[in-house]
Amino acid sequence: MTKYADAAELRARMVDRLLADDLAGWAAQVAPWLPALATVPRHEFIPDTVWIKNPRHWPTLLPLHRDDDPARWLELSYGADAVITQVDDGHPEGPGLAGAMQTSSASAPDIVAVMLAALDVHPGHRVLEVGTGTGYNAALLAHRLGAEHITSIEIDSSVAAQARTALFRAGYGDICVVTGDGALGYAPRAPYDRVIATAAVHSIPYPWVAQTRPSGRILLPWANSYTGALVALTVDEHGTARGGIVGESSFMWLRPQRERRGPVGDVVGDDEDRAAVHLTQLHPHSVVGDHGARFAIGQRVPRCQWRYWPYDEQTGAGVLWLLDFRSRSWAKLTHITPDASDHEFRVHQDGPRRLWDEVHAAHQWWIDHGKPEPARWCVTVSPHTQHIDLASL
Ligand SMILES: C[S@@+](CC[C@H](N)C(=O)[O-])C[C@H]1O[C@@H](n2cnc3c(N)ncnc32)[C@H](O)[C@@H]1O
Structure with a gap:
């Protein structure tokens, strides 16, 4: 089989995957784009070197050169995920040849x-x-x-x-x-x-x-x-x-x-033991698992990033981190059962901001306002101002 036939076959599979997906409700409007998606040779736009997540040292990124594994390179070109095509603005900063930040990619086909x-x-x-x-x-x-x-x-x-x-x-x-x-x-x-x-x-x-x-x-x-x-x-x-x-x-x-991102350790340092500890009844998943809740919380709690590691059998815990790199404030929530059956979760928080208290209050605001869907928010941009407001019902 020639390389071209391989690419055509993978492209057809990519289109089949898109057809099988409801595409967040946009499937009908995607239909007029199918001829373009079936024709444009996506792999010809993917550079010879792409970057893949380092399985041993996440979140560093490792180069994969087309000549080293042509079949994998081609599959990545037509895979379901984004293909990372540049790291660290073209100057990899990680140890060795590894990269730290994705700075250009071919977005995921969906x-x-x-x-x-x-x-x-x-x-x-x-x-x-x-x-x-x-x-x-x-x-x-x-x-x-x-x-x-x-x-x-x-x-x-x-x-x-x-x-x-x-x-x-x-x-x-x-x-x-x-x-x-x-x-x-x-x-x-x-x-x-x-x-x-x-x-x-x-x-x-x-x-x-x-x-x-x-x-x-x-x-x-x-x-x-x-x-x-x-x-x-x-x-x-x-x-x-x-x-x-x-x-x-x-x-x-x-x-x-761009906002600064980085490993949890950049904010938490060695301070974890000194943090204030209390218990909460709100499951960590409630504040990150629903787009409506996430949007409302993000609107009300500025400069708060999160990293969530759902329950993992090996460690016997799930962990949610909340991080503000600027003020070096952080919160950590731990849960110790695989489902939502924990009734209380341990909260550690430290720094000038009490991030869990802020996120918890914003989540309560979302509930008090009838759990608005993201579509309820209106965005306005005029020459001198821009704002995002919750539409009244
Ligand atoms: C997700 S990639 C774009 C994917 C692209 N549309 C494609 O089909 O492959 C985002 C791109 O935006 C570029 N970018 C970032 N900041 C930009 C800016 N201020 N002006 C123009 N491009 C920018 C990045 O260099 C990167 O190549």
Whole structure:
């Protein structure tokens, strides 16, 4: 079997997987994208070196070169997960050749499909993509709308150069790939009918609104330290964009908005024994397991990251960490049964903030407000302000 046949077969399997999935309710809107997904050779956009999670020393990332394991490289290219294509902005910082932070990737096929569906494009639309990455998503857009209608902007010049080469080779060389900070949009080709960001933002850059036509749509992964959501906005004739949450998302940050992340030990240090201890009746899973609760908590408790290791038989415990890197505050919740049958959980917390108390209070606020779904939150972006509010019923 030739390499091409292998790739075609894997691509067909990728499409079958997407067809078998309800895609968070977007399956019907994904249908018009199936010809593009079945045709665009995703593996031709994946660089020869990709990065995989180090099973022995998570969360470090190890390089996998195409020549070392061509079959695995190809399978990763069409797998269900994102393919990490750059770490540490191209300068791996871990010990040896390992990387620490994912800085560019080909997003997972299901989120690619959901975002394209939610973008709601129509023939003739002109699209700005922020975060070219491999160029794969830009190629899908070009397949459907025509390469001359697509502008894509990438902050990293080497990533942008690779994407240009891959797009040219795959026949989409007329896409305008710009090297620059996508937070500024790209005014020379504005206005756009659609703007799609493939890197997360906390503060939505106003140029995206200013460069979108009235009644045009902006789709972006929005995030805070606690959670992420897919936000769709419609721009009005006065230059204000309004909309809300249309799904979940988990993306790497737009570079200028990146927040510091790191291992738990960076915040906790050797202080664990000195922490205040008490008991709580709220199961750790309640504050991280439901998107609605996560969104409400993230809105009310700023700068709080979490790491959750559900119950594990080997250690006989599950652990939730809450972390604020800036104030070096942390909380740790432990549960010791595999299901939700623990009635009390041990809480350790330390630092200037009492993170568990804040998260617990925010969770109670969510319950008191009728457990609003993420779709109940409204996002408004005008030239001078932006806010997210809970819509009244
Ligand atoms: C998840 S990847 C994009 C995936 C891509 N759309 C694809 O199809 O492969 C996010 C990309 O956003 C880029 N990026 C981060 N900050 C940016 C910025 N301020 N402007 C433009 N691109 C940015 C990163 O370098 C990275 O390549």
